[in-house]
Amino acid sequence: MRRLIEARVRRKELVPVALEGAGKQEHWAAPATLEPHNPASVAEGDAGIVHILSPFDPLIIQRRRTELFFDYGHRFEAYMPRQKRLFGYFALPVLVGEDIVAAIDLKTDRKNRKLLMQKWNWVGKGAARAPRKEYKRRIEEELDRFERFQLAE
Numbered sequence: 461m462r463r464l465i466e467a468r469v470r471r472k473e474l475v476p477v478a479l480e481g482a483g484k485q486e487h488w489a490a491p492a493t494l495e496p497h498n499p500a501s502v503a504e505g506d507a508g509i510v511h512i513l514s515p516f517d518p519l520i521i522q523r524r525r526t527e528l529f530f531d532y533g534h535r536f537e538a539y540m541p542r543q544k545r546l547f548g549y550f551a552l553p554v555l556v557g558e559d560i561v562a563a564i565d566l567k568t569d570r571k572n573r574k575l576l577m578q579k580w581n582w583v584g585k586g587a588a589r590a591p592r593k594e595y596k597r598r599i600e601e602e603l604d605r606f607e608r609f610q611l612a613e
Contacts, residue, residue, distance in 0.1 A: 465488060468488075469488070472491065473490065473491075474488040474489065474490060474491075475488065475489060475490075475491050475494070476488055477489045477494070479528060479529075481528055482528055485524075485525075508556060508557025508558060509556075509557070510554065510555070510556050510598050510599055510601070510602040511554070511555040511556075511602075512552050512554055512564070512599075512602055512603070512606050513552060513553045513554070513555055513560075514552065515534060515536045515550070515551070515552065515553070520534050520553055521536075523535075526560075530555075530559065530560045530584060530586075531584065531585050532553070532560045532583060532584040532585075534551075534553050534560070534563065535547075537549060537551060538550055546581070547563040547565060547579065547581050547583075548563075548564075548565025548578050548579040549565060549567075549578070550565060550566065550567070551563040551564060551565045551579070551581070552564055552565075552566060553583075554599055554602075556586065556595055556598065556599070557586075558586075559584060559585070559586020559587070560583060560584045560586060561582060561583065561584055561586045561587040561595055562580060562581060562582055562583060562587065562595070562599060563581045563583050564577065564579070564580050564581070564599075564603075565577075565578040565579040565580075566578065566603075568610050568611070570611070573611050574607070574611075575603065575606065575607035575610055575611070577603075
């Protein structure tokens, strides 16, 4: 892996990135991802794309990295006793723009072809400063797309 990364650095496809609090852990990024956002290209009130993430996504499963990037530590609660769960059996973190703002526990009812909302929690520091009504609307729109994907429509 080291050789592959170094080759991409030589080709200027990756650049090393120093993250405060990362210790000796190394990180790299594509140069374009480090360019400042152009506010003129973002619609008024738009806080970025909404992503419903799997608890097995590499961004989430490596909890130290998740805490480093988002100041949020997601815990997969499926293996915890029900009474100790905070977010639900299979809670999915929701990334809006650059912040994880919610954890939603969904269940797929394949027989009735519906995605069921078990529980919704606002989480992370992004949720504290977020316009929740607007975020909820945008997350619900993404849930419509997510449901079609889950049900293979």
